[in-house]
Amino acid sequence: xxxxxxxxxxxxxxxxxxxxxxxxxxxxxxxxxxxxxxxxxxxxxxxxxxxxxxxxxxxxxxxxxxxxxxxxxxxxxxxxxxxxxxxxxxxxxxxxxxxxxxxxxxxxxxxxxxxxxxxxxxxxxxxxxxxxxxxxxxxxxxxxxxxxxxxxxxxxxxxxxxxxxxxxxxxxxxxxxxxxxxxxxxxxxxxxxxxxxxxxxxxxxxxxxxxxxxxxxxxxxxxxxxxxxxxxxxxxxxxxxxxxxxxxxxxxxxxxxxxxxxxxxxxxxxxxxxxxxxxxxxxxxxxxxxxxxxxxxxxxxxxxxxxxxxxxxxxxxxxxxxxxxxxxxxxxxxxxxxxxxxxxxxxxxxxxxxxxxxxxxxxxxxxxxxxxxxxxxxxxxxxxxxxxxxxxxxxxxx
Amino acid sequence: xxxxxxxxxxxxxxxxxxxxxxxxxxxxxxxxxxxxxxxxxxxxxxxxxxxxxxxxxxxxxxxxxxxxxxxxxxxxxxxxxxxxxxxxxxxxxxxxxxxxxxxxxxxxxxxxxxxxxxxxxxxxxxxxxxxxxxxxxxxxxxxxxxxxxxxxxxxxxxxxxxxxxxxxxxxxxxxxxxxxxxxxxxxxxxxxxxxxxxxxxxxxxxxxxxxxxxxxxxxxxxxxxxxxxxxxxxxxxxxxxxxxxxxxxxxxxxxxxxxx
Numbered sequence: 001x002x003x004x005x006x007x008x009x010x011x012x013x014x015x016x017x018x019x020x021x022x023x024x025x026x027x028x029x030x031x032x033x034x035x036x037x038x039x040x041x042x043x044x045x046x047x048x049x050x051x052x053x054x055x056x057x058x059x060x061x062x063x064x065x066x067x068x069x070x071x072x073x074x075x076x077x078x079x080x081x082x083x084x085x086x087x088x089x090x091x092x093x094x095x096x097x098x099x100x101x102x103x104x105x106x107x108x109x110x111x112x113x114x115x116x117x118x119x120x121x122x123x124x125x126x127x128x129x130x131x132x133x134x135x136x137x138x139x140x141x142x143x144x145x146x147x148x149x150x151x152x153x154x155x156x157x158x159x160x161x162x163x164x165x166x167x168x169x170x171x172x173x174x175x176x177x178x179x180x181x182x183x184x185x186x187x188x189x190x191x192x193x194x195x196x197x198x199x200x201x202x203x204x205x206x207x208x209x210x211x212x213x214x215x216x217x218x219x220x221x222x223x224x225x226x227x228x229x230x231x232x233x234x235x236x237x238x239x240x241x242x243x244x245x246x247x248x249x250x251x252x253x254x255x256x257x258x259x260x261x262x263x264x265x266x267x268x269x270x271x272x273x274x275x276x277x278x279x280x281x282x283x284x285x286x287x288x289x290x291x292x293x294x295x296x297x298x299x300x301x302x303x304x305x306x307x308x309x310x311x312x313x314x315x316x317x318x319x320x321x322x323x324x325x326x327x328x329x330x331x332x333x334x335x336x337x338x339x340x341x342x343x344x345x346x347x348x349x350x351x352x353x354x355x356x357x358x359x360x361x362x363x364x365x366x367x368x369x370x371x372x373x374x375x376x377x378x379x380x381x382x383x384x385x386x387x388x389x390x391x392x393x394x395x396x397x398x
Numbered sequence: 399x400x401x402x403x404x405x406x407x408x409x410x411x412x413x414x415x416x417x418x419x420x421x422x423x424x425x426x427x428x429x430x431x432x433x434x435x436x437x438x439x440x441x442x443x444x445x446x447x448x449x450x451x452x453x454x455x456x457x458x459x460x461x462x463x464x465x466x467x468x469x470x471x472x473x474x475x476x477x478x479x480x481x482x483x484x485x486x487x488x489x490x491x492x493x494x495x496x497x498x499x500x501x502x503x504x505x506x507x508x509x510x511x512x513x514x515x516x517x518x519x520x521x522x523x524x525x526x527x528x529x530x531x532x533x534x535x536x537x538x539x540x541x542x543x544x545x546x547x548x549x550x551x552x553x554x555x556x557x558x559x560x561x562x563x564x565x566x567x568x569x570x571x572x573x574x575x576x577x578x579x580x581x582x583x584x585x586x587x588x589x590x591x592x593x594x595x596x597x598x599x600x601x602x603x604x605x606x607x608x609x610x611x612x613x614x615x616x617x618x619x620x621x622x623x624x625x626x627x628x629x630x631x632x633x634x635x636x637x638x639x640x641x642x643x644x645x646x647x648x649x650x651x652x653x654x655x656x657x658x
Contacts, residue, residue, distance in 0.1 A: 015656060074542065076498035081652040095498055096439055104419055105424045111419075118415040119498060147426075 003090060004052040005171055005202040006076065009084035011049045013226075014069050017041040037303075045071040047226045048085070050104060055090075055170075058193075058203040063223035069206045076204060091170025092305050094120060094162070105149035109140055109159055112148055116163045129160050130166045137188070137237045138162035158185055164190050171202045188219035190216060202335075205281045210238050210307065210347065237374040238347050242307075243375030258295055258358060258366040262332075263288040266373045268349065277341045279379035279388045285350060287335040287372075290375050298325045298356035300335050305370075307347045312337075312386055316353070325356075342390040345379045402648055406501045412486045413445035413504050413511070420483070422513035435516035436523050438479075439471040443447070446471070450588055458610055459590045461619050465531050470587040470611050472524055476517040477607065478578050484509035484557035485574055487617045488565055492658045502651050503644075506557040528618070536621035543623065544633075552636045559643035562650050565658050583621055586611050 041130040042167055049302050053059050073081045075087050077095050089165060103112045113134055117127040127134075135141055138158045140151075148156060174193065197203050206212050213220055220237035222230040229238045233350045265286040268274035277283055283300060301316035318324060327333065335352075354367040379388065404415075405570065425431040443464055450456040451463035458466035487505035488495060528535070564570035585607040586594070594602050602608060609632035611626035 074496075077497075079496060080655045093499075102498070104423055106423045107419065111422070115415050115419055118412045119411075119494060119500070122502070124411055 004274070005055045005090050006053040006084075006204070007088040008049055008051055008072075008075075009086045011087055013046040013075065013076065013080070014083040017043045024130060039133045044226050046075075046082075049223075049226070049228055050085075051095055051221060051228060053202055053204065055202055056197070056200045057084075057219060058197045058205065058217045060211065060217035060237075061120070061206045061223060062208075062213060062220055062237060064241075066225075067223035068226045069223055070175065071174055073204070073206055075173070076159055076173055078321055089171060091212065092121070092170045093173060094134065094164070094167040095168030096164045096167070096174040098357045100365060102331070103148050103156065103160065106147055107350070108147050109135075109144040109151075110239065111236040113163055115146075117166075120164055120167055120285065121169075122167060125183045126168075134162050134166050137165060137192075139185075154182065161185075161189060165189070169201070171204065172196055174203065174205045176207050205236065208240070234346075235276050239374050239376050242349060242371070244275070256284070257292055258356065259289045259354065260292060261289050262370055274375060276378055278379050279341060279345070280390065281341050282338055283341055283375075284371070285337040285339065287337070287352060289333050290305060291329060291331045291333065292342060293358055294329050295327045295356040295358060295366070296324075296360065298354065298366075299323075301353040301355070302337050302339075303351050304339075304343075305349050305351065306333060306386075309351075310386075312343060312348070316355075317356060318355075341375075342385050343377045344385060344388055345377055347374060347376050349374045351368055352379075399644075399648070409500055413508055414498060415506055416508035417511040417515075420508055421515055424512065427466050429545060432516075432519060437497050437517045439468065441460060442471050442475075442521065443468045446588060456589050457593055459592060459615070459620070461615070462531060465527065465533070466590070466615065467588065468527060469615050470524070470585075472517070472520055472612055473549055473614055474582060475520065475550065476513055478582070479516060480510045480553045481512040481557060481560070481576065481578060483576060484511060484553075484642070485560045485564055486571060488561045488654065489519065489568075489571075489658060495658060496655045500588075503558060503647060503656060506561045510553055510557060527646050529531060533619060534621060538617045538621055540616060540624050541617040541624050544629070545610050545617070548606060548629070548633050548636050549610045551640050552610070552632075555636060555643045557642035558633070558640075559645040562647045562654075565650070575586070581605075581607070584608075590615070603628045603634060605630060607635045608632075608642045 049068070049072070061068055061072060064266060070300060071080075073095070075082055076089060077093055089355065100117040105116065108116065114124070114127055118124065122130075135144055138155075138161075140155060140159055140162075143155065147157065151159070172193075173310045182233075191201060193205070193379065197216070203216070205216055217234055219230060220230075220234040222237045222240050230237045263286070266274055266285045267286070268277055269282050274283060299316050299318035301314065301318075303314035304312050306312050344384065350368045350373045352367070352372055353365060356366050357361055358361045358366070383391075413425055417581045425434065428434065431438065435525050446467040447464045450467070451458070456463075461469075484506035487509045488502065489504050560570055560574075581587075584602075584605055591599075591602075591608060591612045596656040609625065
């Protein structure tokens with residue numbers, strides 16, 4: 001077996017916070033004479049991160065802002081050095097950058113292609129050879145002799161991406177390039193990266209666009225506060241990510257203190273706790289709780305949201321059974337919902353609302369949690385739309 | 399250290415492109431364009447001639463003052479332009495520095511190369527002035543090669559150190575114009591070396607620019623060889639400075655992206 005293309009061994013990276021090296025000489029000299037040294041505040045961007053990537057693998061790196069994703073890219077591209085640990089890379093490294101950082105506004109598109117190409121490490125002969133392809137890919141043929149300061153931001157990004165997309169490194173680092181450009185161009189970029197991967201190159205892809213990670217990568221690494229939170233299957237990593245982010249900032253409202261939640265479960269048709277469900281599978285959601293007060297007129301709602309926040313389904317016990325419940329104080333309750341996941345591929349979250357009346361007051365929301373579970377729906381067919389309508393099709397000649 | 403230099407050689411195409419960018423950008427959207435490169439030392443020469451040979455009489459070793467001061471201002475402008483572009487170059491390219499790896503000394507070196515092109519253009523005008531004044535050239539003129547080399551290495555030494563230092567302490571930016579001016583008064587640009595008191599001469603000549611400017615005047619205007627003792631001293635001082643500053647640059651280079 002070949003040596004891995006990338007190997008990180010117990011890598012940590014520390015930054016100094018605050019006036020990070022931007023001090024003036026006067027302050028530093030004053031520092032020398034001060035009795036008590038001013039301790040710089042330190043921040044670990046990465047702690048003890050280890051992973052290896054084989055040649056030909058496409059690995060997505062996901063995680064919330066500040067988890068250390070960009071720091072990993074900086075280490076891989078040799079822009080910065082690890083505080084401790086070892087970073088090993090086999091072969092040449094190319095960076096596909098978010099923006100055309102290397103462009104000079106006064107130069108024309110053509111001049112910038114050559115400049116930026118050489119910044120990225122392309123030889124002039126290679127740029128000459130690929131020039132026509134680059135211009136065609138960018139779709140900026142008409143404007144190629146215009147100074148890029150007259151370009152729109154979208155044109156800027158397109159030209160930048162087009163140049164770097166024609167690099168030919170062994171390891172390609174991609175940082176959130178898809179946040180710019182129109183839909184058609186984004187699609188072009190994804191196709192380009194897929195072609196890279198297909199040709200046996202190693203791709204490291206950092207993105208918040210989880211759908212693109214899903215379509216491009218065979219493996220994902222979830223970073224949490226500078227550590228590897230999960231490393232493996234893309235879907236699991238994405239679910240972990242949802243769960244993780246929901247714990248921190250779960251939209252939650254139970255200040256009434258009417259319920260104490262004892263347990264929560266999401267179980268698939270085979271009785272296992274589930275993160276991944278097949279499209280059409282029947283799953284069960286269970287919430288065990290204890291009332292803290294006497295509650296009347298209670299009813300229970302659940303809702304499912306798509307990753308973009310769109311509510312695909314919302315129902316309540318009130319609608320389903322027409323019953324409103326009354327509970328005494330310190331009663332244990334078990335809420336069970338069965339749902340058919342007639343949804344298309346993607347990541348969804350399940351939330352819950354409980355309404356009721358306390359001390360004969362008006363019926364109000366007593367409990368609200370937006371993101372109790374995250375789960376991924378698997379489907380072998382790439383349908384478009386929102387729901388799985390279990391389509392069957394036949395064409396008969398008669 | 400040798401492998402670092404070898405790496406720089408591998409990136410020569412990038413160096414060339416960054417230099418071209420500096421040149422193209424500098425004079426884009428300016429009406430006079432590259433003519434500015436000539437205008438700067440030329441106008442200074444005129445002003446100096448009026449002030450220092452008409453109003454205040456300053457000795458010039460028997461050389462016509464315009465010629466005398468132009469021969470000093472030309473290399474001086476090369477140094478001043480190089481430093482004022484090279485020293486802030488790392489900070490002004492921080493968007494690249496924090497994203498892509500390549501030898502970082504490319505930025506200061508490209509600034510120096512661009513200033514060198516300006517210098518060559520201004521030198522063409524200078525040769526016209528030499529003809530105008532009917533200066534007789536001798537084979538000693540070939541000594542300008544080592545002079546130019548020492549000067550360029552000196553500029554490189556100062557640029558590498560100060561550009562890296564500027565990443566950590568922006569004080570450099572404020573000190574720069576003042577230091578360049580101070581340095582000019584400490585170099586024989588306006589006055590000849592001969593007017594420096596003999597007992598101070600050995601300290602005065604520790605400044606490599608003193609030997610270099612004096613050398614240009616001797617070889618071009620007087621047709622004599624340079625003062626070899628002081629030129630050797632300048633070469634030694636320059637090489638030590640270059641070695642130290644390149645070492646410093648390389649040792650702090652890896653943290654540029656974090657500290658910029």
